[in-house]
Amino acid sequence: MSTTLPLGARISRAADRVTGSPLGAYQTAVIRIGLSFTWLVFLLREWSNRHEMYGPDGPWSWEMARRLTADNHAFTALLWSDGGLWFEAVYAFAVVTAALLTLGWRTRTMTVLSMVGVLSLQNRSVFLGDGGDNVIHLMALYLILTRCGRVWSLDARRAEKQAGAPARPDVTGIVLWAACGIALAAAQVLGETRMSWTDHGPLPGVGWATALWGLWLVQALWWLAGRYAPEPRAVLDILANLLHNAGLLVIMAEVCLIYATAGWYKIQGSRWQDGTALYYPLHLDYFSPWPELSHALAASGLLVLLLSYGTVAVQVAFPFTLLNRRVKNVLLAVMMMEHLGIALLLGLPFFSLAMIVADAVFLPTSFLRRLGPLAGRARDRLLPARKQPVPAQREGDEAADRTLVG
Template identity: 40%
Template sequence: MYAASALRIGYGLLYFAFLVREFPHRNTIWGPDSPWTPELAKELFGQTGWASVLTLSDSHAYFELCYTSALVISALYVLGWRTRAVSVLFAVVVASFHARAILMTDGGDNLILLISVYLVFTACGRRWSLDARRARLRSAGGGPAHRTGIRRWSGAEAGRPRHPLAAARETVTVVVHNCAMLVIAGQLCVLYGSAGLYKVQGGTWGNGTALHYVLNLDLFRPWPALSQLADSHPLLIALIGYLTVLVQVAFPFALFSRLKYPVLVLLLGMHSGIAVLMGLPLFSGAMIVADAAFLPDRFYRSLGSLARRLLRTLRPSGGTPDAAVPGHDSARPTSPT
């Protein structure tokens, strides 16, 4: 369940940053004064079946309310507050903004939309969330834990048999969660595998010149000097192109072995390069976050342990010794007898 929580936090932060970045241009992209007017959007909805809450009114005040609500929902999604309900709202937000300006996307929001829908069916609030914290506090106080918490308090813990409905609900939650995570993994395998096989069919990828042409596209050159520097090493560019195809085709098969770890590292480098050289940070961020679904829980637990050790190392050493802490066993007065 750590992986689902990592996806929740990653996509929530990514979409929140996306909305903040586009805040000065929000009306031009999604607002009533956009060149892609609400009337055109509704006409396209009739053909595609999409829908958007942004087209329910042409009022500027309504649009500002929707945009502010989207920012708040994204922040609450990251924090994991009432995750089951907020995850549904987050999926509605992503779908609404995607559908409102469907012709002005770079592909990253397509993946965010798909994963956000899948995450609705996961228990992505059981780790690293306010829901989990609230559940721990209630469990520590002897009260019933929140249904999205890490640890459930049940009658069996108090010496009473657990209610069959509670056990059945937990079983259904686990099964649905695992199925949703399996769908996410399958979606990514199809995405990488099809992308790799599609590249194999292209002549430019076969002769190693595909990245050369990509680096010379004016539409995808946010840093022309950097693109020219990379293009000045044709042998390296050709090797990176071949390695890209190999990693994408091998990705679905590498997941069943330890090779998935070096493959994920290579994919991280590939997407980082796409973000910098091609100016597609939303797409690259969406792919990097999605790859986190393949890391096991022990990886995230080890990260947590490492973070706690670092915090203890950075903490000032002039603290109070345990013996002087009130309530510690050695600080309690001993009986004269």
């Protein structure tokens, strides 16, 4: 007898799965940790060069940046003032918020604040970035949609400790919310006097001021519902799950789009068609941190040909491999190895790390769950302390492998 469910039952089950829990909780946690850590390390590495890159000593002057943003309507808090003290404050703000987002402290708030830091620096000097910066830029926006602190975060550990205990006033959250409101009000007053930043925003017809005030008010609504109205809070949970799963889908689609466009544009290039494309960057001093290794690799015509064609084939084929989980996992490992090779041979560690983290959205949940205890044991060996319990698997993660993650 057939066990196939009727179409209506399958639609109902799918709706329950999408609204009942955030899918891919481990994948979004990896995106949060990996990309914010990459951004943090980049900011710390360039600390001594920050004035030339984003500050008053850079070749792209404050006035030139102001004219450009007036045309492209990009958001950056660095253009609210050309003072050195303001620049130092914004740079330090970006460092601190990236670190707190990596740790998963007050994740919903930190995703927004970290995004402000990313946009403020990157949009100040748009010609400094590469593909890795673009990935961080996009993911900083998408992470706001996700519930990326459900596992592997200080928020998750705090929620586990408070489970079953009497509810206590969240003084830290209230103070943080109030401080953000005061800062946002001050920023809007400053924006009205120095430059306009309210007319254009992340969505058509929605300015940055409207978007940020909306997020601030949502935080208040979430707290009020959780404390005084359990039934409306359940509705908000459903909406948050829907938004999270939509954000996860957007992240996955973005990664596929990156590889598909990169692969198909390479196909149109004559150097990629004849298999010599990788020969030229291997002879550029700027992309040769290990000249002897680069020259040895470039000396083998067959190896350059195979790597050139293989790069194109992998990038073009990747979106199609999502239809088969085993093939996808194999190709995912190949792509991560490719990015490690780029980091080693071409000296692009932050680009490679950003792409590897973006690829991790397709890693199987079972693999990530095994990775957590391994990382915990490594941490305990390096920092002996009381072991923390491993967060329990949340309902729907294995389903994410079968539906979204492939």
